[in-house]
Amino acid sequence: MSGTTSHEDYGSAQAKRALVPLVFIFMLTILCFQAFGFVFPQIGEDLQAPGQASLISAIPGIILGIVCFVYGSLGDFFSLKKMVAVGVTLLLIGSVLGFFLHDNIWLVIFARSLQTAGGQVAGSVYLVVASRYLSGPDKVVFFGIFTAAYQLSTAIGIVASGYLSMINWAYLFLIPLAAILVIPILLKNLPETVVSGSHIDVLGFCIFGLAIGLLTLAFSYGWAYLAGSVVLFVLFAIHINRSAEPFITPAFFRNTRWLMAISLILIFYFVNYSIAPLCNAIGGAAFQLNPGQVSLHLMWSNVVGFVVGFSSGKIVDKLGRTATILLAAGLMIAGLCLASFLVQANMIALTAGICLFYAGLGMLYSPVTTMVLGTVGEAEMGRAIGMNDLVMNVTASVGITLIGGLMSSQALGTMSISGVTGPVATYANILLICAGVTALGVVAFLCFRGSIKPEER
Known part of the structure; x- marks a missing residue:
């Protein structure tokens, strides 16, 4: 396929053939992101740089949020095929450099930044293709597959990091090289649509x-x-x-329907990155488990999120978008409250609560995202997707920074609303705070949904 491609030339069947390899590369990227985030303290110790170890996760996290927006926005102006070609090239270069030059903390951070910046193009282009070329029912299904893929790759990444770190964590850099297997299929089926006369x-x-x-x-x-x-x-x-x-006009930010819809992403995803490190801390403080043992428990919560996310399209078809959002948020709140009250029982009981949380999170993505995108026209779809991903990543990054500060605070450890005592009282209170933030999202949704009035697809 060469030159430009019109909507008439490029159909949903070809779009679906492109979405499969895109989600595969996206999973490899998220797998590495979660894996390095789980074991960065060990990497810092190995490289005699514990003070800079958190940057292995923090800097790629910032880059992830920025490139999500840039890639999504470029989808309105630039050839998707060329975007993916450049992104995958960066992903492969970062993988090779990281493996062979992993003896310096700053080279590791640089390689991880290249991997993240390059690999995220697959996730952003997936959302642009699904939004632009699929019908309403198919769109919901493929959004569900997207969030299911995120949950599954998170589970695999956490477990893989736990085991590979006992051999050599540098092997984590090689995982994205599997993207080579799907590049020919991907480039054959991606559109090359370019807006005539567009300016970047x-x-x-x-x-x-x-x-x-x-x-x-x-x-x-x-x-x-x-x-x-x-x-x-x-x-x-x-x-x-x-x-x-x-690239984005002032009128975009004056779209009050979009502003109200994106505020829901801001609230609902605030605690997203915080749950795994919370569970890791609880496992060590309450049950004397090492990170590898905790990862085996967390794996099941991500598997639950995968199954529910994969089925979210059918759930929306049965219940409708409003009921699905309320059910998803209810599961998240119930899971966090259950984990708070059972934080000293045993790790299995704690995992059960976290499973409910991830079930709700997996169910939430598809209906909330389609609602946000329903507030803009097709000409602004790429920028809306980019802003959606940007807000989702930035709010979670801010959340883990603030909640991480609470985890080391003494003030929350004196007593627990849930009746838990001892060193884990702090974590029990934080879990309830996370539940409260999610409940605030429900209140915002009930207040805004009548004004947003996105098209029910």
Whole structure:
């Protein structure tokens, strides 16, 4: 396939053939992201740099949020086939460099950043293709497959890191090389649609991306980063108001229906990254389990999330979007409360609560995402997807920073609302705080859903 491709030339059948290898590469990327996030303390010890170890997870996490937005937005202007070709090349280069140059903490961070920046193109292009070329019912199904793939790759990544770290964690870098197997199928079936006469707003992308990066760093490294972020956001506002062809117009941010819908992502996904490290801390403090043993328990919660996420399309068909969102949020709240009250019982009981949480999270993605995307037109679909992914990653990164601070706080350890005492009282209270944040999302949804009024697909 060469040249440009119109909607008439590119059908849903070919789109589905492209979505399968895209989700495979996306799974490899998330697998590595979760795996390195789980074992970065050990990597820091091995490289005699424990103080910088968290950057192995933090910097790729920031990059993940930024490139989610950039790739999704570029989907409105640029050839999807060329985007994937560049992204997969970066993924493979990062994998090879990381494996052979893993003796320095900064080279490890650099290689992980390349892997993350390159691999995420598959996830962003998957969402653009599914949103643009699939019908309503198929769209919900493939969004469900997407969130199921995320849960499954998270489970595999946590377990793989637990076992490979006992051999040599550097082998984790080689996992994305499996992407080579599906590249021919992918490039054959991706569209090359390019908007005629389109202009890529490089300056706008750079200002916005740097502003988001500084905002995320501000929660870990101080107010100077926040001040820098505010200045850049002001410059960005000036830029999109004065530029002849900004990548995103001021009217996009004046879409009140979209603002209300994206606020739900901001609230519901705030605790997403925090649950796994919370369980790891609880397993060690309450049951004297090592991270490898904890990972085997967490694996089952991600498997539950995979199964429910895979079935979320059918659940939405049966219950409708509103009922599915309320059910999903209810499962998340119930699971967090159950885990809080059973935090000292045993690891199996704790895992049961976390299974409920991930079941709700797996069910939530498809209906909430289709609701957000239902508030914009097709011409802005890529940017809406990019902003959706950006908010989802940034809010979770901010959440883990703030909740990580609470985990080391003494104030929450004096007593527990759930009646738990001892060193795990802090964790029990944090689980209830997470439940409260999710409940706030339910309140926001009930307040906003009448005004959002997205098309029920």
